[in-house]
Amino acid sequence: MSHIRQMPGDENSNIEVSEDVISTIASKATLETKGVSGLSAGIGKQIATMLNREHLSKGIKVLIQGNRVYIDVYVIISYGFRIPEVAWEIQNSIKRDVEAMTEAVVEEVNIHIQSINYESL
Amino acid sequence: MSLFKRVLLVVYTFFITIISGVLLMIPFSSKVLDNLVKLLEDNIYISFYSRVIFFFVVALFFAAGISFLYSGLRKNKQNLAVIKATDLGALSISLASIESLALTSLKNTKGIKEMKVDSAKSGEGVDITLQLIVYPEVIVTEMTKKIQTMVKSDVEAATGVKVMNIFVKIENVTNYTMRSAGE
Numbered sequence: 001m002s003h004i005r006q007m008p009g010d011e012n013s014n015i016e017v018s019e020d021v022i023s024t025i026a027s028k029a030t031l032e033t034k035g036v037s038g039l040s041a042g043i044g045k046q047i048a049t050m051l052n053r054e055h056l057s058k059g060i061k062v063l064i065q066g067n068r069v070y071i072d073v074y075v076i077i078s079y080g081f082r083i084p085e086v087a088w089e090i091q092n093s094i095k096r097d098v099e100a101m102t103e104a105v106v107e108e109v110n111i112h113i114q115s116i117n118y119e120s121l
Numbered sequence: 122m123s124l125f126k127r128v129l130l131v132v133y134t135f136f137i138t139i140i141s142g143v144l145l146m147i148p149f150s151s152k153v154l155d156n157l158v159k160l161l162e163d164n165i166y167i168s169f170y171s172r173v174i175f176f177f178v179v180a181l182f183f184a185a186g187i188s189f190l191y192s193g194l195r196k197n198k199q200n201l202a203v204i205k206a207t208d209l210g211a212l213s214i215s216l217a218s219i220e221s222l223a224l225t226s227l228k229n230t231k232g233i234k235e236m237k238v239d240s241a242k243s244g245e246g247v248d249i250t251l252q253l254i255v256y257p258e259v260i261v262t263e264m265t266k267k268i269q270t271m272v273k274s275d276v277e278a279a280t281g282v283k284v285m286n287i288f289v290k291i292e293n294v295t296n297y298t299m300r301s302a303g304e
């Protein structure tokens with residue numbers, strides 16, 4: 001599993017931020033966005049995760065390269081919301097929260113709309 | 122994928138790897154094949170129960186193989202998507218989502234008894250095909266224009282994806298009237 005190393009001023013100590021931490025922050029930011037019904041991981045992605053050992057937890061895939069982070073989010077949208085607007089909100093929230101809490105640089109937040117939830121109808 | 126299917130996939134892959142590893146040695150020595158046949162004969166034909174167990178184990182592997190083959194060949198619309206670039210990454214919207222929005226758009230349209238929606242990527246946008254079974258009172262040309270406009274407008278508003286073409290196929294006209302069906 002990849003980590004981001006942070007140096008909090010003291011040269012003898014460092015903090016490691018794992019993919020799990022970033023995944024949790026991204027998941028929370030996504031679920032708090034208006035118009036998001038839930039997170040989803042497709043069957044194909046789950047098989048890919050098993051084979052590639054990529055991190056994919058409850059619809060969030062995180063890739064760390066050095067200090068840069070690439071995030072894929074698999075979302076179920078509530079009916080009645082404009083998808084591009086919700087996606088933009090998710091991207092901004094994730095970038096803001098991850099960068100504020102970990103000091104990592106979020107390079108990409110890719111949003112995958114998997115399905116629509118019609119419970120609000 | 123369910124936990125059961127995951128475990129099944131791991132067990133299946135493990136045994137297929139072992140079996141193919143043994144089979145790989147056959148071209149190098151005929152003894153491998155002889156020993157393999159002897160091993161099977163010694164263990165399968167010793168009793169009725171051993172034959173039954175062997176049959177069910179192999180049948181389980183056969184069923185698992187068919188199941189994985191079906192999963193692999195089945196068109197998974199969640200993985201097919203229209204992709205748009207944004208400043209912070211990409212936005213991909215599955216064709217399944219676009220189809221369900223088109224279906225919802227048609228839901229309250231009078232005159233339609235049954236409907237199916239299919240979609241495909243088309244350049245920067247998407248083509249939508251509507252297959253309909255309609256009531257006999259319906260004036261098809263009028264209804265077609267109306268639903269094309271409605272579906273295009275609803276899908277584009279919700280997704281931001283350009284609907285390039287909407288093909289309407291009237292598959293059949295039902296024998297029931299709208300009144301008898303309670304429409």
